Amino acid sequence: METITIVLLLLLAVILSGIFSRMVPLPLPRPLFQIALGAIIGMAADWRVTLDPEIFFLLFLPPLLFLDGWRIPREELFKDGKTIVELALGLVIFTVVGMGFFIHWMIPAMPLAVAFALAAVVSPTDPIAVSAIAQRVPIPKRMMHILEGESLLNDASGLVCLRFAIAAALTGAFSVQNAALNFLWVALGGIAVGAGVTWIVGRTKQWISRRYGEEGGSQILISLLIPFGAYLIAEHLHCSGILAAVSAGLTMGFVEARGELEATTRIRRNTVWDVIQFTANGIIFVLLGEQLPEILASSAETVRMTGHHEPWWLAIYVVAINLGLAGLRFLWVWLSFRMTLFRAGQWRTTPNWRIVAAMSFAGVRGAITLAGVLTLPLAMDDGSAFPARDLAIFLAMGVIITSLIVASIGLPWLLNGLQMPAEHDLQAIEDATRIRAAEAAIAEIEKVQHSLAEGRADADLYVSAAARLMDAYRQRIESRAGNAESNALGRRSEEIERSLRLAALRAERTQIFRMVRKRELGSELARKLIRELDLVEARYATTG
Known part of the structure; x- marks a missing residue:
């Protein structure tokens, strides 16, 4: 009973966060309100949600990453493929090495292997957090596509680095050759599993539908099960379940390109997935905030690990880590842009510092960092406590919140009036x-x-x-x-017609509801008429 109550309370917090984010005029992303509401729940109630990292990964990440991979424009992803790979792989390794040594130098009480583990969990950006920022900040399309592609692919490289950092902390040994081979298996195996599962399920589903007919509910349920199946199979084979979910989503876009699904099924399926995305995104950040009171309660003991007694030292460490991450990201993005311009024969051109800075500020951390840091083991092989585990969790939590706040404030200022390179018409x-x-x-x-x-x-x-x-x-x-001028007039005429049609459709619906209230029309016929009007209105509303 208590579990059901907690789930309902989390869902209520997600709903309220959307209301509060619309009420506040500041361009603050919804996750900040969700974290705040989660913290209020954690302080006001005695309930505690124990986050098992494996369950957390399985419940939330596969469907969300699958959906992001499914809906991301594949052409844009492949067009900027080199830049995305440089950010998703090169930047992660660069960040893990640089921040690992920096954190160990700043906090000598944290062993080097643990410092590398913390650097590994804060190195990947989070697609969920990036999408949340984009809802309130008008990020240019091409920049958003690069950020989405990076955040979809850098999770595997960051988590593989984390795996080897933990192994080094437990055993005291590390092999670069084994790490490289393991990374190839984890990455390529995960991609292959995700693509294979989706292709097999998609082809089987299409064959059954052509032969025996289509059932909308089953089609929707199959789309929900695919990411979980790909994730579990990949994890069973010791590959990256995260990359399997992303690969499954990308492959789903190709499988669905045949357009064999019925229109009503597509509409219903999109609605179901929108609800899942909204709910899961919100619960992740509410849970993050719910963990805050417990982490802050042990801050006094945590700060003593660093050799200090004042709690504000923890804030200094969080700020320093964020500055280090931003600095390394700025440097890497600048070098990546320089290489892109060099390959295009524009080696004399200097990258726009505002574009580079915006890409750096947009490196938001989120659920991947939270789930990753919680996978740190509780004890060493000899039974002793894992060193600086609470400190690492606190610092990772601070990085998530700070990166969200900084991106919310910095991105609007950097992007205001920014002239991006011309894109295709x-x-x-x-x-x-x-x-x-x-x-x-x-x-x-x-x-x-x-x-x-x-x-x-x-x-x-x-x-x-x-x-x-x-x-x-x-x-x-x-x-x-026609020509450009006549095309513009034609589109303007369509916009006027669209506005008139929408007004007429709403008037029809209002009249039908009025007749239902006066009992002049039965509810069954009313539902049929309203659904027809809703489908037509959805068609015109999405073209605006």
Whole structure:
């Protein structure tokens, strides 16, 4: 009963965080409100949620990483693939080495292996936190795609570094060759498992649907089970379950490209996944805040490990680690941009410092860091306590909160008026795609009309209905097929028509609900009519 109460309280905190984030005029991301509400719950109630890292990873990360991989624009990911790999692999190793030595130098009481473990868990950025920041800060699209790709792929490299740091702390031995070979197996094996599971499930599902028909509920449930299956199989084979979930999501985009799923199933599935994403994201940060009171309660004892007695030394360490992370990230991003410009033959061009600084500030830490630091063992092989474990957890928690606050404040200032390099004209591509789709629709209408009307007495009804539909499609082609000025006028006309249609649809729905309240219309028929209006409105609302 207590577990159910805690779950309901966490869900309530997620709902309230969304309300508070909209009430506050400052551009603060929702995770900060969720952390604050979690801390209030932790201080006000005697309940404590014991976070088992393995369960935490399994429940939250596979579906969220799968969804991010599924929805990320694959073309943009591959276009900036070199930059993303440099950040996801090179920057992580650079950060682990640099911050490991820095933390050990700053806090000699923390053994070097533990310092490397802490550096490993704070090195990966978090896709969940990055997405939360982007909801309140207008990050340019290409920069956002690079950040999303980096945060999806750098988890495996950071967690592999963590695994070897823990092994070195427990055994006192470390082998670069074994680490490199293990990393290749963990990374490539995870990618292969995720892609293989999704492809097999997708092809099997499509074969069954073509042969025996489609059931929407089963299709949605299958999409929910795929990330968990890929994660568990990869972990069983000692590969990266995280990379398996990401790879499964990317592969899902290719599998679904055939478009064989029914439209209503896609709508329902998207709704289910949106709810899961919103709920899981929120619970992660509420749980993070719920752990804060317990960690702060032991801060006095924790600070004594460092040889000091004043608790504010912990704040100094957190700030120093964040500055170190930002400095290393700034340096690496600058060098990466220089290499990109050099490969493009623009070796005399200097990277824009504001773009480099924005990429550095956007390196937000989140759930991956929290879950990773909690995997530190409680005891050594000889039964003694694992050195500086509480201190490492406190510092990791401080890094998460500080990076969120700094990104929320720094990114709007850095991105204000920032001129990004020119990107492809997506509007021209959209216009051309709409024209080709409309031409295909006209051809299909003509073919179907002739086949249906042949030999029928009411053939003129088919002709008139087809003519009305084809006129609508021809109007769409004309509005998109002219020069730039006429295209702009056509789009403006579409926007006006869209506004009028939305107003008319809302008026229809209001009238139907009014008739239901007056008992002039039954609820079953009302639900059918409202659903039709909702689907039409969703179509026009998403084109705005």
